[in-house]
Amino acid sequence: MNIGDVADLSGLPAKTIRYYEDIGLVEPLRSANGYRSFRQSDVHKLAFLGRARALGFTIEDCRSLLKLYADTDRASAEVKQIAEEHLDRIDRKIAELTEMRATLSHLVDACAGDHRPNCPILADLAME
Amino acid sequence: MNIGDVADLSGLPAKTIRYYEDIGLVEPLRSANGYRSFRQSDVHKLAFLGRARALGFTIEDCRSLLKLYADTDRASAEVKQIAEEHLDRIDRKIAELTEMRATLSHLVDACAGDHRPNCPILADLAME
DNA sequence: ATAAGGGTTCCATTCACTGGAAGGTCAACA
DNA sequence: TGTTGACCTTCCAGTGAATGGAACCCTTAT
Structure with a gap:
């Protein structure tokens, strides 16, 4: 999926998604033409980020929350x-x-x- | 008065006072040695700014409020x-x-x- | 002479984006 | 085939309101 579709799906502006990649919150693949190629899991992560940010969590909180979410052994x-x-x-x-x-x-x-x-x-x- | 004294009197950090001069909210005089020299009116203005900022007014609001304060013909x-x-x-x-x-x-x-x-x-x- | 405690300027950083410029890619249509 | 228009890319600058730090100057006391 290209960034525009992901923007529509997640509700986040494309600019913001690029920014989130910049700071290491998502790591989409790249197509041969250099376009970002988002997996279903990336979209899910971005929607997660959108909701966490809407609750006012800081970006660093979001980073921690994503890490905990990925860790099935979390407390x-x-x-x-x-x-x-x-x-x-x-x-x-x-x-x-x-x-x-x-x-x-x-x-x-x-x-x-x-x-x-x-x-x-x-x-x-x-x-x- | 030097910046340190004004900082103590107004409760604003010296850094902030320099910043307020930078953006044109106050215009202290200068002593021969290059130090800022604050008049009573400057101190008063800075205290005004401190209170306006404490009420959450933006800097641009503060600028407008100061202008209105100075204008005795204001509505x-x-x-x-x-x-x-x-x-x-x-x-x-x-x-x-x-x-x-x-x-x-x-x-x-x-x-x-x-x-x-x-x-x-x-x-x-x-x-x- | 020197040390402490002022002061000065200028540059970078914060937070979480957002805007814009300059240019590459792709699909559709004449 | 050419071209238009909608995508996409990177990079740089700006937002608000300070704050931190470096490098350097001035004053006063010891």
Whole structure:
């Protein structure tokens, strides 16, 4: 299969698939004409990557997850640890954003948003 | 004032302050020895930037906010619009993360996390 | 004289792509 | 057979917002 078909099947842009080969996440074969030739297993791997990335795992997480997936002797504890660390990252990020949101929405509510220059948002940023 | 003092006062790393000068957010004077010489107004501006960045505004937002702050004829509506757009970005990001979190936490709960290879997390990623 | 602790510039790296240029390959159609 | 258009290839540069490091200059104290 050529890269365009794989892009359609996996939902990943061709550019991204080439990038994933670059950094060693997939190793498609090559046809005589130099085109990448993807096996069914490559397509499967790329779909796996797409879903892992959609869950926010980093590329390095994905690399580890793929390795664990390929290792039938893995301990599920290893997978779970990666996922739990990622869950923590997400929770911290949500907490950070939620705090920003609270402050910001408070300021937005306080701002008249009309033609006059007086503005509590700027006042807060300037610590006036 | 030298950059180190300003870094201490504003809470921004010296590297970041140099970067902000690079991209035209501040324009400190220079002493005879070539050192940056920060006025009170520069320090104030940098503190403003630090707070705006802490609220998650982009650098370009910060540039606009600084311009509005300097313009005593501004309409508060302009400030409010920037803040509201940012609030939307934050809300979208929180929604995205919350959805990731839900899926991921579901998978983590389903995973035994022991020495056995069976793993619902990998199974889900592989769409098995 | 020299050492410590400032400061300076410039270049490379981060993360995960994405855009674009320049060019090779292939299938279909006139 | 020629050519068009849709593929494919590689390589280089840019994104955002810094951060790390090298190599070097300035100031002050010992």
